[in-house]
Amino acid sequence: MSDNGTDPKTYPALGRLLLWVDRPGSANRIFWALALICAGLFAYDFTFEKHGHFSMENLPGFFGAFGFIAFTAVILGAKALRLLIKRPEDFYAEHSVDTEDYPASGLEKRDHDA
Amino acid sequence: MLDQIPTAFLFICAALVVPFLPAGRVRSLWLLLVPILAAWQVWGLELNSHMQTQFFGFDLDLMRVDKLSRIFALIFCMAAFLGNLYAWHLRDTVQQAAALLYAGAAIGAVFAGDLISLFFYWEGTAIASVFLIWARRTEGAYHTGMRYLLIQVGSGVILLAGVALYYRDTGSISFELMTLNSPATWLIFIAFGIKAAFPLLHNWLQDSYPAATVTGTVILSAFTTKLAIYALARGFAGTEILIYIGVVMTLFPIFFAEIENDLRRVLAYSLNNQLGFMVVGIGIGTEMAINGTASHAFAHILYKALLFMAVGSVLFRTGTSKASELGGLYRTMPLTMIFCLVGAASISAFPLFSGFVTKSLILDEAAGAHMYIVWGALVFASAGVLSHSGIKIPFFMFFAHDSGKRPAEAPTHMLLAMGLTAFLCIAIGVFPAPLYALLPYEVDYTPYTTSHVVGQLQLLFFALLAFGILMRTGIHPPELRAVNLDSDVIYRKWMPRVLGRLSVITATLWQAKLGFVMRRLDSIVTGLYRSHGPEGRMARTWPIGSMVIWIAVILSATLLLNFFG
Numbered sequence: 019m020s021d022n023g024t025d026p027k028t029y030p031a032l033g034r035l036l037l038w039v040d041r042p043g044s045a046n047r048i049f050w051a052l053a054l055i056c057a058g059l060f061a062y063d064f065t066f067e068k069h070g071h072f073s074m075e076n077l078p079g080f081f082g083a084f085g086f087i088a089f090t091a092v093i094l095g096a097k098a099l100r101l102l103i104k105r106p107e108d109f110y111a112e113h114s115v116d117t118e119d120y121p122a123s124g125l126e127k128r129d130h131d132a
Numbered sequence: 133m134l135d136q137i138p139t140a141f142l143f144i145c146a147a148l149v150v151p152f153l154p155a156g157r158v159r160s161l162w163l164l165l166v167p168i169l170a171a172w173q174v175w176g177l178e179l180n181s182h183m184q185t186q187f188f189g190f191d192l193d194l195m196r197v198d199k200l201s202r203i204f205a206l207i208f209c210m211a212a213f214l215g216n217l218y219a220w221h222l223r224d225t226v227q228q229a230a231a232l233l234y235a236g237a238a239i240g241a242v243f244a245g246d247l248i249s250l251f252f253y254w255e256g257t258a259i260a261s262v263f264l265i266w267a268r269r270t271e272g273a274y275h276t277g278m279r280y281l282l283i284q285v286g287s288g289v290i291l292l293a294g295v296a297l298y299y300r301d302t303g304s305i306s307f308e309l310m311t312l313n314s315p316a317t318w319l320i321f322i323a324f325g326i327k328a329a330f331p332l333l334h335n336w337l338q339d340s341y342p343a344a345t346v347t348g349t350v351i352l353s354a355f356t357t358k359l360a361i362y363a364l365a366r367g368f369a370g371t372e373i374l375i376y377i378g379v380v381m382t383l384f385p386i387f388f389a390e391i392e393n394d395l396r397r398v399l400a401y402s403l404n405n406q407l408g409f410m411v412v413g414i415g416i417g418t419e420m421a422i423n424g425t426a427s428h429a430f431a432h433i434l435y436k437a438l439l440f441m442a443v444g445s446v447l448f449r450t451g452t453s454k455a456s457e458l459g460g461l462y463r464t465m466p467l468t469m470i471f472c473l474v475g476a477a478s479i480s481a482f483p484l485f486s487g488f489v490t491k492s493l494i495l496d497e498a499a500g501a502h503m504y505i506v507w508g509a510l511v512f513a514s515a516g517v518l519s520h521s522g523i524k525i526p527f528f529m530f531f532a533h534d535s536g537k538r539p540a541e542a543p544t545h546m547l548l549a550m551g552l553t554a555f556l557c558i559a560i561g562v563f564p565a566p567l568y569a570l571l572p573y574e575v576d577y578t579p580y581t582t583s584h585v586v587g588q589l590q591l592l593f594f595a596l597l598a599f600g601i602l603m604r605t606g607i608h609p610p611e612l613r614a615v616n617l618d619s620d621v622i623y624r625k626w627m628p629r630v631l632g633r634l635s636v637i638t639a640t641l642w643q644a645k646l647g648f649v650m651r652r653l654d655s656i657v658t659g660l661y662r663s664h665g666p667e668g669r670m671a672r673t674w675p676i677g678s679m680v681i682w683i684a685v686i687l688s689a690t691l692l693l694n695f696f697g
Binding site: 024026030034036037039040048049052055056059060062063068069071072075079081082083085086089090091092093095097102103104105106110111116118120121122125126128129131 | 221268269270271272273275276339342343345346386387388390391393394447448449450451452460462463464465466467470496499500502504507511512515516518519531534536538539540541543582583586587588589590591592593594595596597598599600602604607608609612613614615616617618624625
C-alpha cells in the first residue's frame with residue numbers, strides 16, 4: 019500500500035463518514051449504547067402481556083437471558099473445540115486450496131486510489 | 133409456445149448457444165436474459181399442470197407445476213439472474229455455460245414429477261456444478277472438485293438404486309410422498325440427505341464451496357442444497373427423524389463456523405446450519421411448517437447469495453477471504469460493507485429483514501407442537517447464527533483491527549447485484565405478504581406481533597452485548613491462520629493413511645511368503661539339478677568295464693539262484 023493510500027481524504031465519502039468508529043473511545047461508546055438498548059428492551063418486557071407457547075417464555079427478559087447465555091456458550095464451546103481440531107494451514111496442502119493463492123487472473127486486485 | 137417447452141430445456145439450449153456468442157457484453161446480457169425469460173415462463177404456467185412424455189416405456193412427467201415446485205423454480209431463476217449479474221465481468225465460457233446448465237438442471241429436477249427424470253437432473257446438477265470449482269484452475273481446486281464430484285455422483289447412484297428398488301416394490305416411478313419403511317425409500321432418503329448435507333454427510337459442502345471461483349461460489353450456494361430441501365419436502369414431509377437430523381444440523385456447524393478462518397467456509401457452515409431449520413420444518417411436516425421451509429429456502433437463497441457476494445467482492449479486490457488477513461475495509465469498501473450488513477441482519481433474523489418473517493414460521497410450528505427441546509435448540513441456533521454470520525463475517529472483514537488494506541470498492545455490476553439482493557432481503561422483511569402468497573399452502577400468520585419483535589430483539593441484542601463483553605475481556609477466540617478438522621479427515625487423511633499402512637503390511641507379508649515359497653522351489657530345483665542335471669549322478673556316463681562287471685555279478689547271482697532253487 020502506498021502512503022497515499024492511507025490518507026483518509028482519498029477514501030469514498032461514505033467511508034470517511036464512518037471513520038468515527040475508529041476514534042479513541044468510540045468502541046466504548048458503542049458498547050454502552052448497546053447495553054442501554056438491552057436495558058431498554060428488558061424494561062419493555064414489563065409493558066405488555068406476553069402470550070408465549072411456554073410459560074417460561076413469559077418471564078421478563080427470558081429471550082435476553084437466552085441470547086446472552088447461548089452466545090457465550092457458543093463462543094466458549096468453539097474455543098474448546100479449537101483446542102481439539104486446530105491444525106496447521108497446510109494440513110491438507112496440495113489436495114486443498116487452503117494455502118494456495120487465488121489465481122490473479124480471476125481477480126481485479128486494486129487499491130482504492132489506483 | 134413457451135409453455136410447451138420444459139423450463140430446464142430453455143436453460144440447456146441457452147447454454148449450448150453460449151460458446152458461439154462473442155465473449156463480452158452480448159454474452160453477459162444473454163446470461164441475464166435467460167433467467168428472466170424462464171421466470172416469466174414459470175410465472176405464466178398453469179398450476180397443477182403436467183407435461184407427460186414416453187421414455188423406454190416409462191411415463192415421465194417433465195413439468196409437474198404446483199405451488200411447491202413453482203416457488204423453488206422461481207427463486208432458482210432469481211438466483212441465476214443475480215449470480216450472472218454478479219459475474220457480468222466474466223469472460224470464461226466454461227463457467228458461463230456451466231452456470232446456465234446448473235440452474236437448468238436444478239429447475240428441471242424441481243419440476244420433475246417422476247423419479248427417473250429427477251435422477252437425470254440430479255446428476256446434471258452434479259456434473260454442471262463441478263466446473264465452477266475446476267474453473268479456479270489450481271491443483272487444490274482440481275482435487276477438491278474430484279472429491280465433490282465423487283460424492284455428488286455417488287448421491288445420484290444411490291438415488292438410482294433406490295428408484296430401481298422402489299419401482300420393483302410399487303410398480304410406480306412417480307415422485308410422491310414416501311414413507312421410510314423399505315430399503316428403496318431409505319436409499320432415496322440417503323441420496324437426498326447427501327445433497328442436503330445431513331450431519332456426517334455434510335463435508336463436501338464446506339470442502340468445495342470455498343474452493344470455487346469468486347462468482348462460482350455465489351452460484352453454487354443457491355441450487356444443490358435447496359434442490360435437496362425441495363426433494364425432501366416433496367418426498368418425506370412429516371418424517372419424524374428429520375426433526376432430529378435438522379436440529380443436529382442447526383447446532384454443530386455454529387461451533388465450527390466460529391473458529392473457521394476462511395470466511396467463505398464460515399458461510400458454508402452457516403449454510404449448513406440454515407438448512408437445518410428447513411429440515412426441521414420438513415420433519416414437522418404440517419402445512420405451516422412446509423410453508424416455513426419453502427419461505428425460508430426462498431429468503432435464505434437471497435441472503436446467503438448476498439453474503440457470498442460480499443465476501444467474494446473482498447476476495448476479488450484483495451486476493452484473500454481469510455479473516456486473519458482482513459479488517460478495517462469499511463474505509464474504502466463502504467457500500468459492500470452495507471450490503472454485507474443487510475445480509476447479516478437478514479440471516480440473523482432481525483425484524484424488518486427477510487429471515488425474521490420466514491424462520492419464525494418454523495419455530496412457531498415447533499413451539500405449537502410443544503416440542504420444547506427442538507424449539508429451544510432452534511432458538512439457541514438462532515443466537516449461534518448471529519455469532520458467525522451476523523457478527524463474524526462483517527466485523528472481521530470490515531472492522532476489527534486495521535489490516536492496512538485499502539482496496540477499491542467492488543465493481544459496479546457487483547454492487548448492482550448486491551444492491552438488488554439486499555433490496556429483496558429488506559422488501560421481503562418489510563412486506564412478507566407477496567412471499568406468503570407464493571407459498572404452497574394458505575398462510576395465516578402475522579410475524580410482527582409485539583412479543584415476537586421484542587423477544588427477537590432481546591435475543592439478538594443481548595447476544596451482541598455478550599459479544600461486546602467477550603471482545604473486551606479478550607475471551608473471544610482470535611482469527612488464526614489454521615484449518616480445523618471435520619469428519620472429512622476420516623476420508624481425506626486417516627483412511628488413506630490406514631490404507632497406506634495396510635498396503636505396506638500386505639506387501640511385506642506377501643514378499644515374505646513369496647520368498648519362502650521361492651526358496652523351497654529353488655531348493656527342489658537345485659536338488660533335481662544335482663541328481664538329474666548334466667553333472668548329476670543319474671546323468672553320469674558309466675564306463676563299459678563297470679557295466680560288464682555288474683552284468684557278470686547279476687548273471688552269477690541268477691545262476692546260483694537257478695542252481696539251488
